[in-house]
Amino acid sequence: MQIKVKLYASLRRQKFDEADWEITPDQKIASIVEQLGLARQDVGTVLVNGLHAGWDETVAEGDIVSLLPRMGGG
Amino acid sequence: MSEKNISTNPASVVYKRCTVDLASGTTTFAQVPCKNLEDVLGGFGRSFQVLAERDIVEAYCPENPVILNTGLLTGTSIMTGMRSYFSGYSPLKKSGTGRPGAMWSTGSGNFGNKFKWTGLDEVIFENRSDKPVYALLKEGANGPEVELKPADHLIGLTGHAKIMALYQEYPEAHFAAIGPAGENWENNYMGAVVMSTDNELKSGEPKSRFAGRGGMGSLMGYKNLLAVVALSSDKLQKITPEIRDVNRDILKSGGSARFQPASQGGGGGTWANIEVLQVFHAVPLNNFRPKGNTDVERLFRDEVEKEFDIATEACHRCGIRCHNNLFYKNEDGSRGKLAAKFDFEPLILFGSNLGVHEPAKVCDLIHRCDLLGMDAISLGTTISYVLDYNERHPDKPLFNGATFGDYDKITELIEDAGRGKLPGIARGVKRLSEETGETAYAMHVKGLELPAYLPDTNPGYMFAIAGGHMSMGTHMMLAKEGKHSLDEWTQAITTGGLLQVGYDMIGLCKFVGVGIGHDIIVRALKEAAGIEIASEDILAAVRRAYLRGLALELRQGFHEEKEYTLPSQVMDDPNPEVTLPKFITNEFLGELRQRVWSVFKPEMEGLLPVRGE
Ligand code: SF4
Numbered sequence: 001m002q003i004k005v006k007l008y009a010s011l012r013r014q015k016f017d018e019a020d021w022e023i024t025p026d027q028k029i030a031s032i033v034e035q036l037g038l039a040r041q042d043v044g045t046v047l048v049n050g051l052h053a054g055w056d057e058t059v060a061e062g063d064i065v066s067l068l069p070r071m072g073g074g
Numbered sequence: 075m076s077e078k079n080i081s082t083n084p085a086s087v088v089y090k091r092c093t094v095d096l097a098s099g100t101t102t103f104a105q106v107p108c109k110n111l112e113d114v115l116g117g118f119g120r121s122f123q124v125l126a127e128r129d130i131v132e133a134y135c136p137e138n139p140v141i142l143n144t145g146l147l148t149g150t151s152i153m154t155g156m157r158s159y160f161s162g163y164s165p166l167k168k169s170g171t172g173r174p175g176a177m178w179s180t181g182s183g184n185f186g187n188k189f190k191w192t193g194l195d196e197v198i199f200e201n202r203s204d205k206p207v208y209a210l211l212k213e214g215a216n217g218p219e220v221e222l223k224p225a226d227h228l229i230g231l232t233g234h235a236k237i238m239a240l241y242q243e244y245p246e247a248h249f250a251a252i253g254p255a256g257e258n259w260e261n262n263y264m265g266a267v268v269m270s271t272d273n274e275l276k277s278g279e280p281k282s283r284f285a286g287r288g289g290m291g292s293l294m295g296y297k298n299l300l301a302v303v304a305l306s307s308d309k310l311q312k313i314t315p316e317i318r319d320v321n322r323d324i325l326k327s328g329g330s331a332r333f334q335p336a337s338q339g340g341g342g343g344t345w346a347n348i349e350v351l352q353v354f355h356a357v358p359l360n361n362f363r364p365k366g367n368t369d370v371e372r373l374f375r376d377e378v379e380k381e382f383d384i385a386t387e388a389c390h391r392c393g394i395r396c397h398n399n400l401f402y403k404n405e406d407g408s409r410g411k412l413a414a415k416f417d418f419e420p421l422i423l424f425g426s427n428l429g430v431h432e433p434a435k436v437c438d439l440i441h442r443c444d445l446l447g448m449d450a451i452s453l454g455t456t457i458s459y460v461l462d463y464n465e466r467h468p469d470k471p472l473f474n475g476a477t478f479g480d481y482d483k484i485t486e487l488i489e490d491a492g493r494g495k496l497p498g499i500a501r502g503v504k505r506l507s508e509e510t511g512e513t514a515y516a517m518h519v520k521g522l523e524l525p526a527y528l529p530d531t532n533p534g535y536m537f538a539i540a541g542g543h544m545s546m547g548t549h550m551m552l553a554k555e556g557k558h559s560l561d562e563w564t565q566a567i568t569t570g571g572l573l574q575v576g577y578d579m580i581g582l583c584k585f586v587g588v589g590i591g592h593d594i595i596v597r598a599l600k601e602a603a604g605i606e607i608a609s610e611d612i613l614a615a616v617r618r619a620y621l622r623g624l625a626l627e628l629r630q631g632f633h634e635e636k637e638y639t640l641p642s643q644v645m646d647d648p649n650p651e652v653t654l655p656k657f658i659t660n661e662f663l664g665e666l667r668q669r670v671w672s673v674f675k676p677e678m679e680g681l682l683p684v685r686g687e
Contacts, residue, residue, distance in 0.1 A: 008349055008350055008353060009346045009349040009350055010346060041331075042331070044350075044554055045350070045553070045554050045555070047353070050653060051556065052555060052556030066353065068350045068353060069346060069350065070329075070331075071346070071347055071350050071351075071550045071553065071554055072329070072333065072344070072347075072550065072584075072585075072587060
């Protein structure tokens, strides 16, 4: 099934801004990140359709998965 | 320094203190045994115990000291180990009773190393000099020596120019100086301490670092202490295999990676936050009131790169290289002169939050603030209030009538504030808003202006003891994790959030990015300082130091309900454009306060010394 993946900041610079992405049903977010070739430790926040989501969650056809790098300030 | 069981025998660690009486010019040296682990770790953990012994009712009084000290790892070969700390009762942070709050402020650069290498761990500047002076700290044949020298030739110079003038006299030294803002202490409470870097001294360009928060530079100005020179030979600690491993682990930790250069696969420093927060329309715009538009995107790194040459640089030997310095491009494409340092706080607070979106103009505003030696957070946030007020009152504006985006008039405000001509601005937003009577959108907590993270996303600001994001590590929690329940916020503030202050004890930068009880820190203390402290003992000492700071706030009269709150606009007029959960109501804050105090208060008992003992 197809989802949309959006990447931000350093992740976007590593790969792409936005892409349609083929996944298998029941594929967890952790596995999608791996499939994208991103290091899990580089991803700080996952949003599914704008809401925070966890590594073990699955997504549905047409969902928008946004991946944000780790943040920090000071 | 090494002693097996430091936790039960802190007095086996002794630090070297010099007390300088600025009024008489006398200096007194002492070997001071540590009272507890907070003393051992250093930084504000030590200085706040000195401050707590004093009864200070106003910041500008001879009894209010400026304490300069280091942390246990300052001057070692552990990466980032070069912090020095300036502490005192702040002219800016004040309680409803009018009493000042205790503050510390810290910066990097090579000054901390050079200071530590003089053989001193702490200098307490007492009273005030009747003439402008600078303090020369140097290593002598029989240990450290301290002298006061006339500083008339430094009067009126920018912080950077003072540093360069002193560098001519002391080419082996590093420097901490105040700018015109600190010299105009009566009318400017937000003076920073400007600290030299190797890059600055070599290039002559103003690549200083700043201990900005809380007006420690203004306090130095009140004391007529214009600069501190740390003159010592380099005593670079041998990098043992164990220290090398610690440094490698710091660099490889995901925590520090986000601050490393984008060109090396890192996150590119705090600058990257802007793009991430924009996903939620949570980047401060027009006085912390995002409009849900794309205005801030002109300050994204890719956009700025079109106009400027971005160089990632570092303090002395630091591999994290978190400084993003922007240089103008010459016509032939080569690198021109330095435009400004460009990090999240100044970028937002002099950019989108003032309605200024052109990178070149933002650079210029940051540059002016830096040269005048002001805290970028306090100044930027106070000016954004002025612009907001003027937009609300077009027929009765404040000062020169500047409004959002009015670059020329904002420039005037910065220049005049820095030179002591606009006390209305330079005494901070709390005082200004109390004068105008419009406090709802004055973005401060306990008199300290908020950094560039929306208060709508961080009730943890209430319990920060030395500036919103430097002393309570909850400023990104909502954006990162989406958490917004009372249980989650109580937990965050009373456990992990407060541990943020631990880095301001041990002499390292927060950009090391691991928790303060992490194995990397335990190993660093053991290998570089020769002191073994178990992780749980470090955590307990940091917690006590934080709670002592909180107890000191209450003793200085901060009201435990009325002043532990957020600007009322957050609760009364939530911003519909921010796409994160809106959960901060008066009821939420009331309940959160109650829960947090019920955890903290029993632990705070007995943490303050009885004065005079
Ligand atoms: S992390 Fe940044 S501020 Fe800290 S020492 Fe390294 S370069 Fe300097």
